[in-house]
Amino acid sequence: MTDVFSRLIGQSVTADALRHHARHPVHAYLFLGPSGAGVHEAMTAFAAALQCPDHGCATCAVCVRVLEGADPDVQRIERAGLAWRIDEIREAERVARRRPLGEGHQVVILEDVELTVSGASPSAPALLKSLEEPPARTVFLLGAAELPEALETVTSRCLLVRLAAPRDADIEERLRAEGVSADAAHAAAGAALGSLERARVLADDPALAARLDWWRGVPDRLTGTPAAASALAREVGVILDEAMAPLDRSLAEAAAREREEASQFGVRAANRRELEAQARREQRRFRTEELTLGLSTMTAVYRERLARELEASRDGDGRADSRVAATLRRLDALLEAQRRLATTLDEGLLLHDLLFTLSDF
Numbered sequence: 317m318t319d320v321f322s323r324l325i326g327q328s329v330t331a332d333a334l335r336h337h338a339r340h341p342v343h344a345y346l347f348l349g350p351s352g353a354g355v356h357e358a359m360t361a362f363a364a365a366l367q368c369p370d371h372g373c374a375t376c377a378v379c380v381r382v383l384e385g386a387d388p389d390v391q392r393i394e395r396a397g398l399a400w401r402i403d404e405i406r407e408a409e410r411v412a413r414r415r416p417l418g419e420g421h422q423v424v425i426l427e428d429v430e431l432t433v434s435g436a437s438p439s440a441p442a443l444l445k446s447l448e449e450p451p452a453r454t455v456f457l458l459g460a461a462e463l464p465e466a467l468e469t470v471t472s473r474c475l476l477v478r479l480a481a482p483r484d485a486d487i488e489e490r491l492r493a494e495g496v497s498a499d500a501a502h503a504a505a506g507a508a509l510g511s512l513e514r515a516r517v518l519a520d521d522p523a524l525a526a527r528l529d530w531w532r533g534v535p536d537r538l539t540g541t542p543a544a545a546s547a548l549a550r551e552v553g554v555i556l557d558e559a560m561a562p563l564d565r566s567l568a569e570a571a572a573r574e575r576e577e578a579s580q581f582g583v584r585a586a587n588r589r590e591l592e593a594q595a596r597r598e599q600r601r602f603r604t605e606e607l608t609l610g611l612s613t614m615t616a617v618y619r620e621r622l623a624r625e626l627e628a629s630r631d632g633d634g635r636a637d638s639r640v641a642a643t644l645r646r647l648d649a650l651l652e653a654q655r656r657l658a659t660t661l662d663e664g665l666l667l668h669d670l671l672f673t674l675s676d677f
């Protein structure tokens with residue numbers, strides 16, 4: 317069977333449950349999955365299945381409109397800052413009260429709802445309130461990468477949809493099916509951090525192997541002078557910019573197509589804004605993922621180093637013990653940097669701190 321859920325990889329059980337729910341929806345769903353699990357894609361596919369007369373055929377005009385983000389009854393609420401603000405949640409509630417224009421549902425989509433419990437004035441209580449007694453034809457689709465305890469009351473009002481990150485082998489197979497060569501598919505899947513979208517961009521990026529080599533070479537270049545660490549921090553910025561190039565190119569192509577269609581068919585400005593916001597989200601996510609890949613590549617180098625040093629220590633090399641301690645400290649620093657990556661706005665500062673710690677002057 318080919319339908320809107322066929323595009324979700326490695327989620328066959330969840331897809332079957334969603335097929336059932338598309339016919340008999342409840343008022344609110346919470347899609348839970350780590351980065352790369354396709355929370356965004358699953359919510360979009362489910363929204364299409366809710367609106368489609370055939371419950372998600374993937375080919376009718378309704379499905380196509382929802383998948384392109386152009387269905388006026390499927391509203392994605394945007395967030396301006398790092399945390400959800402109360403007025404943004406109130407906007408979601410206002411949209412939820414609308415009567416749908418079409419035959420389907422009024423669908424309200426909010427991603428990253430774990431960010432309603434952070435920030436200066438958490439907006440989770442407002443979200444909880446908007447989930448109370450929504451109009452009969454309204455369906456909330458919430459997305460989250462994790463569920464902090466403070467979100468429990470919100471969760472209790474939703475049907476939980478768990479999404480697992482796909483395995484590298486699943487991604488590789490999908491890329492092969494899409495016509496990517498065996499070597500490129502293998503390399504891209506291995507560096508995709510479980511994200512098919514990311515794998516597609518990487519499969520189209522001839523510089524991937526060189527970039528991974530560059531990251532592997534970083535530990536050897538940290539020679540212990542502050543100048544070397546500073547220079548490397550700057551170089552990382554350049555490497556990240558280069559890594560963004562294929563994504564930027566495909567986003568620019570999509571935007572050009574969009575402009576052309578807009579001039580032909582007269583597309584609403586709201587759609588364009590939505591597409592631009594989506595492009596910015598994709599860019600931010602890709603950059604963070606690219607840095608995650610770099611840090612985990614460096615981690616692998618230090619792990620190999622640690623294995624050699626431990627062996628030397630067992631063989632009675634007296635100086636190996638202090639080297640083991642130093643390498644462990646560096647692995648801790650890398651772990652800490654990866655943790656900070658999720659919440660920091662200042663990539664430069666994070667890299668500067670990390671590379672100086674790794675240099676150990």
Ligand SMILES: [Zn+2]
Nearest residue numbers: 368373376379
């Ligand atoms: Zn359809």
